[in-house]
Amino acid sequence: MASLKDLKNRIESVKSTQKITKAMQMVAAAKLRRAQEAAEAARPYAQRMGAVMANLSTAMSGTPGASPLLVGTGKSDSYLLVVMTADRGLCGGFNTNIVKKARERINALKAEGKDVNIICVGKKGADQLKRTFASLIVDKMDLSAEKTISGATSARIGDKIRHMFENGEFDVCELVSAEFVSVISQKPRSKVLIPAIDAIDEGVERPDLGGAVYDAEPDEETILNVLLPRYADTVILSALLENVAGEMGAKMAAMDNATRNAGELIDKLNLVYNRTRQAQITTELTEIISGAEAL
Amino acid sequence: MADKLHFDLVSPERRLFAGNVEQVVVPGEEGDFGVLPNHAPFMSVIRPGAITVIDGGSETRTFIHGGFAEVTPDGLTILAEEAIAVADIDTEKLAQDLSDAREDVTAAKDEEERDNAAALVAKYEAMQAVVAH
Numbered sequence: 001m002a003s004l005k006d007l008k009n010r011i012e013s014v015k016s017t018q019k020i021t022k023a024m025q026m027v028a029a030a031k032l033r034r035a036q037e038a039a040e041a042a043r044p045y046a047q048r049m050g051a052v053m054a055n056l057s058t059a060m061s062g063t064p065g066a067s068p069l070l071v072g073t074g075k076s077d078s079y080l081l082v083v084m085t086a087d088r089g090l091c092g093g094f095n096t097n098i099v100k101k102a103r104e105r106i107n108a109l110k111a112e113g114k115d116v117n118i119i120c121v122g123k124k125g126a127d128q129l130k131r132t133f134a135s136l137i138v139d140k141m142d143l144s145a146e147k148t149i150s151g152a153t154s155a156r157i158g159d160k161i162r163h164m165f166e167n168g169e170f171d172v173c174e175l176v177s178a179e180f181v182s183v184i185s186q187k188p189r190s191k192v193l194i195p196a197i198d199a200i201d202e203g204v205e206r207p208d209l210g211g212a213v214y215d216a217e218p219d220e221e222t223i224l225n226v227l228l229p230r231y232a233d234t235v236i237l238s239a240l241l242e243n244v245a246g247e248m249g250a251k252m253a254a255m256d257n258a259t260r261n262a263g264e265l266i267d268k269l270n271l272v273y274n275r276t277r278q279a280q281i282t283t284e285l286t287e288i289i290s291g292a293e294a295l
Numbered sequence: 296m297a298d299k300l301h302f303d304l305v306s307p308e309r310r311l312f313a314g315n316v317e318q319v320v321v322p323g324e325e326g327d328f329g330v331l332p333n334h335a336p337f338m339s340v341i342r343p344g345a346i347t348v349i350d351g352g353s354e355t356r357t358f359i360h361g362g363f364a365e366v367t368p369d370g371l372t373i374l375a376e377e378a379i380a381v382a383d384i385d386t387e388k389l390a391q392d393l394s395d396a397r398e399d400v401t402a403a404k405d406e407e408e409r410d411n412a413a414a415l416v417a418k419y420e421a422m423q424a425v426v427a428h
Contacts, residue, residue: 038308041308041309041310042308042309044303044305045306045307045308045310046307048303048305048372048374049374052363052374150307151306151307151376214336214337214338215335215336216337216339217324217325217337217338217339217340218324218325218339218340222324222340223338223340223363226340226363227363230361230363233307234307237307
């Protein structure tokens with residue numbers, strides 16, 4: 001049986017842990033709100049971009065001069081997976097779920113005999129993937145130094161991917177990240193980035209031109225070539241923003257759980273503490289009474 | 296005239312402007328063009344420069360870098376990588392940035408660095424031209 005002092009120490013330690021998890025939960029809640037706002041604010045751009053791309057790509061994909069970024073290299077022998085995770089842990093199964101999805105995808109592709117390379121965005125994904133797929137990781141990017149995710153961040157990632165594509169290092173690029181379903185639910189998913197023609201959502205709403213056709217300046221091909229890299233950056237940016245929101249949601253839920261568990265533990269320990277104290281007092285009393293009787 | 300042009304200005308991070316205006320003048324890749332209500336469907340790449348929003352007799356100028364304009368029957372949408380109101384541009388800081396960028400061009404060690412620096416110089420020069428206008 002633990003002594004009273006031990007129990008007291010234990011209770012104190014659980015209490016301070018609870019304070020920490022509670023603080024982390026509140027920080028995550030505040031950050032979640034900001035992340036959601038950022039994701040919300042980025043949506044109009046992504047939507048318009050998606051609509052324009054959908055319009056242009058259907059017009060351009062049949063032409064022989066179409067950019068390989070749009071229609072692909074015509075092969076699908078080698079894949080590049082961009083695995084996006086958080087830089088920090090303590091957010092429940094968030095990172096693990098994304099990594100699990102990435103592993104499934106890698107194994108599926110390998111079973112088909114494809115070459116797979118990985119770029120890890122976020123520390124945690126790299127940590128977990130290097131145990132099994134260390135040889136496949138070609139690059140790691142750490143976003144913990146960035147205060148906010150901005151267009152510059154996604155442009156950096158996009159540039160790297162395009163650079164590799166131009167060097168013929170892969171045929172198809174996929175993003176693995178978490179889809180922000182709700183504050184308590186994040187679903188890992190993989191999404192094609194290159195060729196862009198497969199990335200454009202079918203359900204995207206196209207503006208009704210009333211039968212008219214676009215006048216394009218300078219011409220459609222030039223516009224498409226300018227827009228394609230930007231479109232990829234936009235897709236990356238929204239994935240990053242959604243990931244941050246998801247991470248914060250997961251962290252909030254995990255920390256809420258931890259705070260609640262700590263509370264339960266404190267209640268239990270308090271009960272044991274009180275019982276032990278009572279037992280001690282009873283023993284002492286019995287000793288005194290029997291001592292007095294003996295006299 | 297009751298007709299007004301619906302104008303959206305969005306950057307990757309947020310929506311900068313949304314509303315109805317009388318006219319917008321956009322610096323297109325092949326020359327400036329004005330967009331009035333009921334413009335025909337049109338799309339164009341934008342060269343770095345200022346767009347002018349005309350509404351109720353007042354003109355607001357915004358510097359745009361890396362943009363794309365799309366006119367649909369619903370209105371005009373400008374997707375801009377960067378946008379800053381001309382009135383908010385700090386001329387002293389701009390001059391400093393420009394000379395820094397020029398130094399970077401000469402000090403660049405490889406082609407990539409030089410390209411990046413040159414792109415910055417071009418951007419700052421465009422900004423200066425807009426401010427001087």
